[in-house]
Amino acid sequence: MNNLQLIRNRKSKPLTFSLLFLTIVLCISTIADGIDHQASKTSFVTYIFGKVEVLRSDSSEWEFLKKNAQLSSDDLIRMPPISLLRIKEKGGAALPAFYGSRELRVSQLIAEGKERMATSRGKRLDTDLDGGMAIDILPTGNPDVASATRTLANSATKDPQTLKVTPTELQQLRSLLQNPSDALKASALSKLEQISGFQPKADLSRGRSEQTDNNPMREITVYPGKNILQAQCLFDALRTEFGAQGLASGIVNFNSEIRNPKSEIRFMALYGQMLQSIGIKVDFITNSKDELFLIFDSGRNIDKIGRITANRALVYSNNPNLWIPVSISDISNNFTYAWYKGSQLANEE
Numbered sequence: 346m347n348n349l350q351l352i353r354n355r356k357s358k359p360l361t362f363s364l365l366f367l368t369i370v371l372c373i374s375t376i377a378d379g380i381d382h383q384a385s386k387t388s389f390v391t392y393i394f395g396k397v398e399v400l401r402s403d404s405s406e407w408e409f410l411k412k413n414a415q416l417s418s419d420d421l422i423r424m425p426p427i428s429l430l431r432i433k434e435k436g437g438a439a440l441p442a443f444y445g446s447r448e449l450r451v452s453q454l455i456a457e458g459k460e461r462m463a464t465s466r467g468k469r470l471d472t473d474l475d476g477g478m479a480i481d482i483l484p485t486g487n488p489d490v491a492s493a494t495r496t497l498a499n500s501a502t503k504d505p506q507t508l509k510v511t512p513t514e515l516q517q518l519r520s521l522l523q524n525p526s527d528a529l530k531a532s533a534l535s536k537l538e539q540i541s542g543f544q545p546k547a548d549l550s551r552g553r554s555e556q557t558d559n560n561p562m563r564e565i566t567v568y569p570g571k572n573i574l575q576a577q578c579l580f581d582a583l584r585t586e587f588g589a590q591g592l593a594s595g596i597v598n599f600n601s602e603i604r605n606p607k608s609e610i611r612f613m614a615l616y617g618q619m620l621q622s623i624g625i626k627v628d629f630i631t632n633s634k635d636e637l638f639l640i641f642d643s644g645r646n647i648d649k650i651g652r653i654t655a656n657r658a659l660v661y662s663n664n665p666n667l668w669i670p671v672s673i674s675d676i677s678n679n680f681t682y683a684w685y686k687g688s689q690l691a692n693e694e
Contacts, residue, residue: 386415388432388451391439395428398655405567406651418452421568423654425685432458441465446682507636507674507690508609515637518629521614525622533619536582537575568652572625572644573669579619580671580680587612587676609673613639616673630670630691638672638687659688 390412397410402419410422416432424430428445432454440458449457510518569577587608617627617639626642640661645653647667653660661668670687671680678686 386435387418388434388455389413389415390430391433392429392431392442394430395425395445396656397425397428397430398423400568407568407653407655409655416451418450418455420451421448422451422454423448423681426682430454438462446679446685448681507634507672507686508613509635510610510631510637511635512631515629515631518614518617518637522617522621522627522629525618529618530622533579533623536619537578537623540578540582570644570652572642573653575623575625576620576641576669576671577680580616580683583612583616583619584676584679608676610637612676613637613671613673616671617641628668632690632693634693636672636690636693638670638690640668640670640687640691643667643669658692659684661688661691 390410393410393412398407399410399414399416400407400421400423402417402421407423410430416422422430424443424445424447426446429442431439431442432451433439434455440455441461443454443458613629617629620641621627625644628640629637630640631637640663642663643653643660643666645667646665647662650657650660650667653667653669659669661670669684670691671683672687672690673683674686
């Protein structure tokens with residue numbers, strides 16, 4: 346009996362050693378992964394105001410950014426119009442504060458911050474024009490929010506009036522979407538082809554090979570997806586064209602019943618037609634105040650909202666997909682601003 350027990354003990358020793366060795370290897374691997382992950386973090390948040398979002402380079406879901414959060418250079422930041430963000434590089438100085446209405450990688454924000462610091466050397470930055478605390482010298486601790494955001498609050502009240510249309514005008518705008526011309530489609534595709542790095546066919550499901558850094562395929566499939574990417578590109582191209590030439594004539598023929606000759610109306614109508622012409626579903630909507638905004642199909646199913654935003658107010662649910670609301674109150678504003686403005690109007694229904 347003792348001999349049998351001895352044999353069993355001898356057999357169990359190699360197994361015990363193997364399990365112990367495997368545990369040690371797994372622990373070392375976990376620690377190494379943690380070190381690599383921390384090493385990839387190049388900066389961290391020292392001040393934040395507003396619902397700022399981040400899409401981390403190793404994730405496919407947006408999340409709200411928090412103070413003291415660490416950031417990688419390839420993380421994508423989205424800031425609403427009324428927001429502030431200040432970050433600090435590891436081992437470096439805190440960068441100037443960044444204002445809202447932007448969607449940029451952390452590396453781009455850092456480069457912009459360094460450029461601003463270089464150009465502002467020798468200038469007094471401790472007060473603004475009103476004698477209050479300047480945004481760019483916000484301390485890395487907990488500044489007075491009321492004072493720090495005064496400029497943003499004032500700017501919000503200066504927002505241009507929204508576009509209002511009558512029910513008849515709304516129907517006229519919708520009718521423009523029915524049969525966009527081949528010439529309009531060719532114009533839209535031409536604008537997309539002129540934009541560097543645009544890949545209209547890269548609308549594939551996300552695979553393991555797409556998770557590498559600086560991979561343009563991942564940037565399209567995870568976010569923004571083909572539809573939002575095309576919408577962003579066309580918006581920027583049209584904004585540049587309108588800014589240079591004023592009203593775009595000869596493409597959108599307005600019926601005499603549409604009494605709004607404003608360039609913003611023309612911009613929105615042309616933008617909607619171009620999106621529709623390349624296969625992106627579009628509609629014009631008004632809220633209870635008759636304020637006009639445009640919605641387009643994001644191409645994402647409702648259960649994929651995390652791939653678009655962490656802020657549910659930014660999307661317009663239209664089964665089975667999520668739609669993006671856009672409002673143009675001023676052609677000088679970028680796509681991010683137009684998106685937030687559109688979502689504001691959509692939520693006032």
